[in-house]
Amino acid sequence: MSDLLERLRDRGWRLTAQRRVVAEVLDGDHVHYTADEVHARAADRLPEIARATVYNTLSELVALGEVLEVSTDGRAKRYDPNARHTHQHLVCSRCGTIRDVHPTGDPLAALPENERYGFAIAEATVTYRGVCPNCSGS
Template sequence: MSDLVTRLRRHNWRITPQRRVIAETLEGSHVHFTADEILERAVERMPELSRATVYNTLNEMVALGEVLELTLDGRSKRYDPNADHEHHHLICEGCGLMKDVHAMADPVDWLPGDERHGFAVTRASITYRGLCPECQAAQS
């Protein structure tokens, strides 16, 4: 059984066949899909699955805190099933390739008190940008 499904079950969230397919599709890949990409792949296993269910289900998993919503390119949201592991993202400005990465320190510690404007700061995520090896080669 998928780890994400296990985590979702703990919230007393009913695991329907549709939700299971969506969760397994999300977790089965190591790239971060958009909602429509998940729909496209999930429909191969369950042809009658509807677009609305995919969007609803993803939003609910985000609300439960078990999936992260990423808005890194301004086009469409992407979904990351690793909500339980602290990580950041590295994106290629050439082709859009995205990798999960880990920094050596917590960026919350780098924000001085006088820069917090009275906020209760709870988390921080870093978006690294650069060129992947293929795009570096293509450019030279």
């Protein structure tokens, strides 16, 4: 993802300091941050960055298909920089951490025509929930 900024500029994205730090935060560790976590980390480098800017930038990255939005349960949305390969998520029901996983097969194929109720189905997401090794010990 090191050429993310380049790809975006090629697509006419105006490059600002704020957008750069947000992209760098996502690029750094391969973790799934919430918007506020992204904001906190971006503010380490650019203290005056506004929350609204982080939200705007994240939405744009999602719209551009560079980042995925993952919402688990009622908690804050998390942002997944690994939008290149399709994958699903494994969520710890205690601590909320997320791991990317790659199940076999296509869940879309498992939904028979007579169960589609006329919807134009665009995607199927699978969420596995369980207790991670870290949390099961305690």
